[in-house]
Amino acid sequence: MTRDLLSPAHTGCLQDFSSRYTRTCRLDAEQVQSLLYVLGTTLKANLNRSAPPKTKYFSVKCTDNVQYIISPLPQASSYLSPVRLKDNSVLLITMKEASTQENDNKLSVWYYAANKKVLDKAILHLTAVDISLDVDADRDGFVEKNNPNKNAWKWGPRGHGAVVLVNCDSETLYRRKPDYKRERILKSSDVKDMSPMVLRTKGPPKLPEGYKLVLHISQSDGENIRVFITSGERYPLVLNSEVLSKEIPYLGTDEIMFYVEGVSFPDKDFDGLVHINLSLLEPIGEGIPETPIFTDTVVFRVAPWIMTPNTLEPVEVFVCSTKDNYKFLSSMQSLVDRCGYKLNICYEYMNRGDRWMQDELEFGYIDSPHHSFPVVLDSPRNGKLDDFPYDVLLGPDFGYVTRVPSRKDVSSLDSFGNLEVSPPVTVNGKHYPLGRIIIGVAFPTASKGRNMTKMVQNFLWAQTVQEPIALYSDWLEVGHVDEFMSFVPAKDRKGFRLLLASPDAGYKLFKNLQNDGHGDAMLFEEIPDQDSISVNEILDDKQLQAENNYVQSCIDWNRDVLKRELGLDDEDIIDLPILFKLLEYRGQYRAAAYYPDMVNLIVLGRNLGIPKPFGPQVNGVCALEQEMVSLMGNLGLTCTFIDDFASYHKLLGEVHCGSNVRRAPFDFKWWNIEM
Template identity: 70%
Template sequence: MTLPRTLRIDYGKKIEFVCVVGSELSVNLDRNAPPKSKFFSVKCSPDVQHSVHPPPTEASLLSPIPLNGNSTLLFTMSRASEHENDNKLSVRYYDENKKDLGKAVLHLTAVEISLDVDADRDGVVEKNNPNKGSWKWGPDGHGAILLVNCDCERSYWKKPDNMQKAGAVTRVSDLKDMSLMVLRTKGPAKLPEGYKLTMHISQGDAEGVRVFRSKAPPVVVSNSFGSLFYNDFVKDYPLVLSKEALSEDVLYLGGDSELNFHVEGLKFPDIDFDGFIRINLSVLEPISKGVPETPIFTDQVVFRVAPWIMTPNTLEPIEAVVCSTSDNYQFLKGMRMLAEESGCKLKICHEYMNRGDRWIQDELEFGYIDSPHQSFPVVLDSPRDGKLLDFPYKELLGPDFGYVTRVPERTDVSSLDSFGNLEVSPPVTVNGTSYPLGRILIGVAFPTTTKGRNMTKVVQDFLWAQKVQEPVALFSDWLYVGHVDEFMSFVPAPDRKGFRMLLASPDAGYKLFRGLQSDGHGKAKLFDGVEDEEPITVDEILDNSGLHSQNCYVQSCIDWNRDVLKRELGLEDEDIIDLPILFKLVVGKDKSTQFRAVAYYPDMVNMIVLGKNLGIPKPYGPKVNGRCALEAEMCSLLEGLGLNCTFIDDFASYHKRLGEVHCGSNVRRKPFEMKWWNMEM
């Protein structure tokens, strides 16, 4: 029941009033009583329940009740009216001799009004859920969910539906991306003259939502006057609420009826938007001609906009995406074989679209949005905007495939804004706190650095605002390219936490090479047979003190991140596998900048994960008994987890351009089975 609302009455007058079933009305009996009033009595129709406060004494129950300054009448209506003004309530006043001084009469029309949403998140809009006006996380939580309508029903002149001209529903199929909201009313065929229903939102909420209605009401049930029928086949959907129209009168249908509305989300949670949308339905009462109406009852529903969610390597792949260029035939051949073995589709972005830009991982990140009634993938377009900048919009945006981006000032964009620098962990539990959708990982400058590169603020703000995958900041500015995928990855595992974290480790690399040397393989060569690459022996690598010093620095940077990841992801050393990878330091593009690291040989941690099949950069390491020692070590470390290692030749087409297999590929994966709204927050 809603809080009591104060109602004004006048003696000597008859007032028509609409009362919403279930709401409580309060009348101060002294405020408008006739002069010299000392007593009062109350009469009402059977459907009107009333009480007096303070309660009268037992002796006065059968006689006029003493009136004082605090005398209050509370009343409610138990069921909807069949006719206008079919219930009455009267208050009669008396002087000290109990002489009649006059009475105030209310002619009451009772209506049931409920603005309803799917507050229990089962895909059904139930009637008058008591929790529809609030939000609670968790499996026993409540509150309706709203999707950002960021896909596009058009196949030409494309633009996300939430950016279409206000008031445009391009196709009926567009409605499935919106949340259903139902206005249910029950009462007489029409309201008393002057009363009306109005739907309204705040100016702040209007930036994030539009509301449409079915032009022809879909269903009206019978009342005492018989049955009314409306057309089920709706041709269009008028706009009701938007930032241009904060309120709109709503048709009262009469009888036992329902009117459907479709609520469209326009923007994702962000630093300036907490994701909550409130929609109100009010009954307005006329005062007199030329005077504005006043609200006498308001029902409110609350939506929370669904967050954008990333998918980790441990989820099943649906489709891998790579670019075709003039020089990556060997890479594409390996990717085709890997995708086929994995039962995964392979989408190729051809040169007319990529224009020579092969770094598909850096251009975009696949994710999705989810609600009880609809779910679809959404691509997050990076601020990088290389020659692939048109691909996410022109090739991916479409029906049931959404698009979102964040646009910073161009001066703010650095290599760290490419999405090789954006990863997500599998689900983890940290000190009792569960992250069932994993945690986002981003690379930034070292905390004490004032001149380092960072991921731009608008992207970081967006990622933090999604809440369900709380980000972790890692130190990646020590790398020339500066991406977290250059030193870490995740692979599925059958035990422990269900995954292993892979870390690049120069220490593991030197340990492997020292072992080869001690076993008499110091003359074995790296890069043997690689075109335009000078082979180098294991002995020469181990004798290069400068290279060793550089890798000691790199190991210290990775160890700093290792400690952060162990702490923030709740990992132990047994959850981590160190991969034998060496780096070297090179001067940055700006000659005045510090030295930064690149992989000395193909960076095997920079892999693609398709289920149990791994596409690993072919390292061209020293051969022992005809087999690459680095490949053998990788197989030894990973195949015990039931993983299959496939080594893909990316040396000329990617490695020498400072990237690897992961940089040149991207994967769209199945969503989590876990529903984000069931998280404990």
């Protein structure tokens, strides 16, 4: 094992030779060499290869800005005298400061014969430059100088690596489209949606003749990001999928600001990581390609799209206005006003009679250390509401993303009543601080079941930070998870409760009513043109009970999955008394709610908007409402019952299906997740 010897004139600088970038250079005894050196790197010269014949010894001289190490270590007595040349003698060279002019530093190697007679010398003229491509690698909102971890990504609060947003909002409403689809930056405000990247240089006023700085990316990275440069008040495009490399001016001691823009979200074939490289090219000769002598690399991770659970604070509520939902709309307006939020109404000229606001879109957001904004995920259902997310929501600081599978692959399960997210949970010691996405699919053994399209599932899985859970929802006529489950906030335990529809709880409530002498109490009495039915008649209907036994088994399957995947105990779950019925279509039997499905509710802080169930009246009070008020009141939640029977329930939907809520983002930063 050899040891390195630091020249005695430059002791105390051994750490300067441990750089990650070592470059081999040539010494030439026949002509003076000029070399460009980049601070922080190490030059390595093989002394034996450049020595004249019969050389036995050598010595090194240099100017004050130059440092060197001789390897292997000479004898201590040789510090001030010529050193014996060995087959593996190597000179490691660094410099302390950037040059002020070209060739202002020098190193010379003197070669000696056995009698210490000088045979020749190799002279190296050196120009030192400091070059650093910098990003916000420590994720504090500021671009620091030459972070040692800027070329790698690590999750967690002690992690590193820069973040870039997909620039999917639209700074202008004229000819609206996501900004990343525009050829140029239309407004200077658009750069706030991008990540800053700084080229810092220090050295002589210009590089030696023929040297170049080139910014470059790979073809795959070019499909996922774009890079702009600041030029006065303009921001010319530098790199994209068509231009993978670009010469960048060297300005001496100065800085150049770039802005990096995400073009694609993480997906099946893109893990979210992108690399940007800055290389210094050295000329060899006329007609000969330049060679890279130094490359600085930075890494970005594209910010994922993040969903928001019911436990986060609402910002605004969205509903549709149709020719038959005035009563529903009036109740929603009253509830939202009372809660102090904003109600946005999509009128018929835009919704064209499509009332299912929940099914058309899902609200989420993207976040970076320097900026964040909401992003709507547009479902592939392509109903008559299809234009609403793009034509109305997309705008300044409001992004848009969608996935467009083949129409033949799209089913009811691709509507976003079938897309939910849990509050934060801890499962077997693993923390999910942003919760877990929940989707509904076909039963694992089903050969002809409906599924959420693979393209949408791939997108959701690729976001990484809210690992999805697949539930069995194909047993439902519509097939959405929001038909049998929801989350509400709670001040104890895990901070929430999971609400599950439960036919067993429904039959238990009705049997108690019968035992208490209320078997003649009627459901649906208050609904015009709707046949009412008594508690006794429901309990006597054996076919209905068999159908609900089947439904309960389907919900119990999902209950077990949710307990396992969300780390829940039975005390974290509340069973709501809801009955179902089976509907037949083309030989397939699937379930729908028998009366308005109270689990399909809207959560506005501590206030709940619940489908009015029109249950059996006992002493002038609906027994189903009374049970719901009791269960939710124990959590400190207030219940408001909304009549959606004619305008939603009879069309196989409820309050949640007909509304949507944009919520405030998490305080927790996604890059701090421990992976």
